[in-house]
Amino acid sequence: MARIKYSVPIVEMQGDEMTRILWDWIKEILLEPYVELNCEFYDLGLPERDKTDDEITERAADAIKKYGVGVKCATITPNAQRVEEYGLKKMWLSPNGTIRARLDGTVFREPVLCESVRSYIPTWTKPIVIARHAYGDVYRNTEIAVEGEAEAVLEVKYKNGKTVRNKIADFSGGGVAQGIHNTDASIENFARSCFTYALDLKRDLWFATKDTISKTYDRRFKEIFEKVFGEYREKFEAANIKYEYSLIDDSVARIIRSNGGMIWALKNYDGDVMSDMVATAFGSLAMMTSVLVSPLGAYEYEAAHGTVTRHYYRYRDGEATSTNPVATIFAWTGALRKRGEKDGVQALCDFASKLEKAVLSAINCGFITGDLKALYAGKNAPTVLDSRAFLKKIKEFI
Ligand code: NAP
Ligand code: MG
Numbered sequence: 001m002a003r004i005k006y007s008v009p010i011v012e013m014q015g016d017e018m019t020r021i022l023w024d025w026i027k028e029i030l031l032e033p034y035v036e037l038n039c040e041f042y043d044l045g046l047p048e049r050d051k052t053d054d055e056i057t058e059r060a061a062d063a064i065k066k067y068g069v070g071v072k073c074a075t076i077t078p079n080a081q082r083v084e085e086y087g088l089k090k091m092w093l094s095p096n097g098t099i100r101a102r103l104d105g106t107v108f109r110e111p112v113l114c115e116s117v118r119s120y121i122p123t124w125t126k127p128i129v130i131a132r133h134a135y136g137d138v139y140r141n142t143e144i145a146v147e148g149e150a151e152a153v154l155e156v157k158y159k160n161g162k163t164v165r166n167k168i169a170d171f172s173g174g175g176v177a178q179g180i181h182n183t184d185a186s187i188e189n190f191a192r193s194c195f196t197y198a199l200d201l202k203r204d205l206w207f208a209t210k211d212t213i214s215k216t217y218d219r220r221f222k223e224i225f226e227k228v229f230g231e232y233r234e235k236f237e238a239a240n241i242k243y244e245y246s247l248i249d250d251s252v253a254r255i256i257r258s259n260g261g262m263i264w265a266l267k268n269y270d271g272d273v274m275s276d277m278v279a280t281a282f283g284s285l286a287m288m289t290s291v292l293v294s295p296l297g298a299y300e301y302e303a304a305h306g307t308v309t310r311h312y313y314r315y316r317d318g319e320a321t322s323t324n325p326v327a328t329i330f331a332w333t334g335a336l337r338k339r340g341e342k343d344g345v346q347a348l349c350d351f352a353s354k355l356e357k358a359v360l361s362a363i364n365c366g367f368i369t370g371d372l373k374a375l376y377a378g379k380n381a382p383t384v385l386d387s388r389a390f391l392k393k394i395k396e397f398i
Contacts, residue, residue, distance in 0.1 A: 001034075003033075003034060003035055003036040004034060004035045004036065004345070004347045004348055004351055005036045005038070006038055006339055006340070006343060006345045006348055007038065007343065008038075008067055008068075008069075008339065008342070008343050009038050009039055009040040009067055010037075010038065010039050010040075010067065010069050010070065010071060010335050010336070010339050011039070011040050011042065011060060011063040011064050011067055011069065011070035011071070011300075012037075012039035012040065012041050012042065012070075012071055013042045013043075013044045013060050013070060013071065013072040013073060013075075013095075014041070014042070014043045014044060014045055014073050015044055015045060015072065015073030015074050015075040015076075015307060016045050016046055016073075016074065016075050016076045016307045017074075017076065017307035017308065017309055017312035018307060018308040018309070018311045018312035018315060018321065018323050019073050019074040019303070019305075019306075019307050019308060019328060020045060020073060020307070021312070021315060021387075022323060022325045022328055022387060023073045023328065025325070025387065025388055025391055026325055026328060026329055026332060026391065029388075029391045029392060029394075029395055030329065030332075030355060030391060030394060030395060030398070031332060033395075034351055034398070035336065035348070035351060040063055040067065042056055042057075042059065042060035042063065043056065044056060044057055044060060044072070044073070044075050044095050045075070046075070046076045046078065046082070046086050046088070046092075047086065049075075049092055049095070050086065050088050050089055050090075050092065053089070054092045054093070054095075054098070057095045057098045057099065058098065058102065060095075060099065061098060061099040061102035061103060062102070064099070064103060064294075064298050064299075064300050065102070065103060065294070065296075065298055068297065068298045068299065068338075068342055069298070069299050069300075069301075069335050069338045069339045069342065070298075070299070070300040070301070070335065071300070071301045071302070071331050071332055071334070071335035072095075072096075072099075072300055072301070072302040072331070073302070073328065074302065074303055074305060074306050074307045074308075074328075075095045075096070075307065076306075076307055077093075077094040077095070077096075078091050078092050079091070096302075099292065099300060100134060100292060103292060103294040103298055103300070104186075104189050104294060104295060105189075105193060105292040105293050105294040105295070105298070105300070106131055106132070106133065106134065106189075106190050106193035106194065106197075106292070106293055107131070107132060107134060107290055107291070107292050108129050108130070108131050108197055108263065108290065108291050108292075108293060109129065109130045109132075109275055109278075109279065109288055109289070109290045109304055110127050110129045110130075110288070110289050110290070110291070111127050111128070111278070111279065111282035111283070111287055111288050111289075112127075112287045112288070112289060112326055112327065112330055112359075112360075113125075113126070113127050113282070114287070114360050114363050114364065115360075115364050115378070116363060116364045116366075116376060116377055116378030116379075117283050117284070117287065117363065117372055117375050117376065117377065118283065118375050118376070118377040119281060119282050119283060120280070120281045120282075120283075121256065121281045123256075123257065123258070123259055123260075124258070124259065124260040124281065124282070125259050125260060126259055126260035126261035127260055127261070127282070128255065128258075128260045128261070128262065128264055128278050128282075129197075129201070129203065129262070129263040129264065130263075130264050130266065130271060130274060130275040130278055131190075131193070131194050131197070131263055131264065131265040131266065131271070132266055132268060132270075132271025132272060132275055133186075133187070133190045133265075133266065133267050133268050133271060134268065134271075135182065135183075135186040135190075135268065136180065136181055136182035136183070136186060136268060137180050137181075137182060137267060137268040137269055138178075138180055138268070138269050139268055139269075140180070140181065141178050141179060141180045142178070142179045143176065143177070143178045143179075144176070144177045144178075145174075145175075145176055146171045146174060146175040146176060146177055147174060148171070148173060148174065149171060149172055149173070150170075150171045151167065151169075151170055151171070152167070152168040152169050152171065152177040153165050153166065153167055153168060154166045154167075154168055154179060180217075182217075182220075182221075184220070184224060187220065187221055187224045187225075188224055188228060188295075189295040190265070191224055191225045191228040191229075191265075192228055192231075192295040193293045193294065193295050194207070194225075194263065194265045195228060195229065195231075195232040195236075195243070196293060196295070196297060197263060197291075197293045198236075198241060198243070198263050199232065199235055199236070199239055199241070200293075201263065202239050202240075202241055203241060203261060203262055203263050204241050204242045204243070204244065204261070204262045204263070205241070205242070205243045205244070205262070205263045205265060206244050206245075206246065206251060206255075206262050206263070206264050206265065207221075207222075207225050207243070207244070207245050207246075207265040207266075208245070208246050208247060208248040208250070208251035208252075208264075208265075208266065208270070209221050209222055209247075209248055209267055209270075210247060210248050210249075211247070212247060218267075221267065222245055225243075225245065225265075226245070229243050248266075248270060251264070252274075264278075279304070283372075283375045284324065284371045284372060284375060285304065285305045285371075286303075286305055286323075286324030286326060286327055286369070286371050286372075287324070287326050287327060287372075288303070288304035288305065288327055289301065289302070289303060289304060289327050289330045289331055289334065290302050290303065290304040290331075291334060299334075299335070299338050301330075301331040301332070301334035301335045301338075302328075302331045303327030303328045303330075303331055304327060305327060308323050311323045320386035320387070320388070321386060321387060322369045322370035322371075322384055322385065322386050322387060322390070323369065323387045324369040324370075324371050324372065324387075324390075325369075325387055325390065325391060326359055326363075326369075329355065329356075329359055329394075330356065330359075332355075333352035333353075333355050333356050334352070336348050336349075336351065336352045337349045337352035337353070340352065354398060355394075355398060357397075358394050358395075358397035358398045359394050359397075361397045362390070362393050362394045362396075362397045363378075364378055365378075365380065365397075366378055366379075366380040366381065366382045366383055367382070367383055367385055367390060367393045367394075368382045368383070368384055368385070368390075369384065369385065369387065369390055370384050
């Protein structure tokens with residue numbers, strides 16, 4: 001069979017530890033036999049980041065901007081222990097943070113649903129995609145512990161000399177005060193990424209805040225979404241999808257009762273909390289994918305989990321581990337499909353769907369990795385395979 005070809009490169013970012021091993025096996029067993037991969041390669045493994053003073057991460061981010069599609073392996077975010085383990089020059093920043101900042105994008109997390117893997121919420125038969133605004137609010141706050149009788153004020157000083165002061169509270173004893181902010185530009189970019197991605201997936205977009213209580217701050221989010229939606233309204237109608245705004249508490253209640261299938265856009269804190277709830281409810285972390293969408297339409301796909309360090313140390317000691325490669329495979333299929341869509345290479349889109357189906361069929365027939373055992377609800381007793389055997393089994397289903 002002739003391998004599928006395409007002409008614009010995909011930005012390939014290799015990573016660390018167990019996922020670095022899985023990465024090469026996925027390419028060898030499931031991709032290269034079918035697709036003539038055309039990738040611009042960046043090694044974001046920690047040794048190379050250290051060697052290049054992390055310049056490689058910045059170059060990778062610029063390449064994603066240039067070519068519009070990237071796929072990234074999980075990478076180590078160094079801490080003090082890693083600095084010692086790898087003898088690093090410095091505690092480099094999180095590559096995901098660097099790439100996100102350079103693309104000014106929004107991260108969408110989506111679970112891979114599989115008939116035979118149980119969700120804790122039985123009504124959720126379709127995936128729920130969470131979009132978390134990744135700037136500001138309580139994550140860029142300033143806080144003061146109040147020690148006694150005091151007046152706390154919020155003050156904005158304009159460059160032209162004008163000043164606006166609002167009283168926060170009069171303290172008669174100890175307490176706490178906090179200042180938070182956001183910017184119109186960041187909220188607008190968030191909104192644009194959400195509307196773009198909803199059109200892409202042809203799914204309804206839900207957005208929720210607490211604007212009844214926060215009449216200026218949260219209301220600004222609501223208004224900006226409404227304004228930006230003006231640019232997308234006709235496209236939404238043509239795609240037969242809806243944009244809906246609601247109050248956060250109403251939204252949470254309706255999500256639980258829903259069948260899923262929507263993109264749920266949330267402010268920074270709500271997204272942080274709700275994404276953990278949704279991910280857990282759908283089962284294994286190893287079945288969660290993530291895509292960074294820039295407001296200008298560049299896409300970076302990856303697995304939501306880390307480098308699976310504990311498995312890697314066992315692998316290094318010669319043990320065959322049963323690490324789940326599903327989210328990493330779906331990162332590749334996401335990137336291949338997007339490349340196919342952008343460049344009109346239908347064969348690439350078809351192959352991505354075929355590979356995804358093969359993964360789900362293998363699992364539904366009872367071939368799984370160890371993490372899925374406790375969640376397995378298929379008809380047959382499952383067979384737990386090591387990662388390489390699992391990948392080869394998937395190949396039989398292509
Ligand atoms: P992790 O790599 O996600 O692993 C945590 C645990 O979850 C694993 O020990 C394993 O549990 C289970 N798990 C995760 N993915 C799995 C998979 N594919 N198959 C089977 N089990 C899986 O998180 P971590 O241990 O906190 O972080 C390890 C490194 O990854 C850190 O250096 C961190 O900086 C980095 N990280 C990177 C990213 C990213 O690049 N996007 C995200 C998160 C973390 P058991 O050991 O119980 O089997
Ligand atoms: Mg969280």
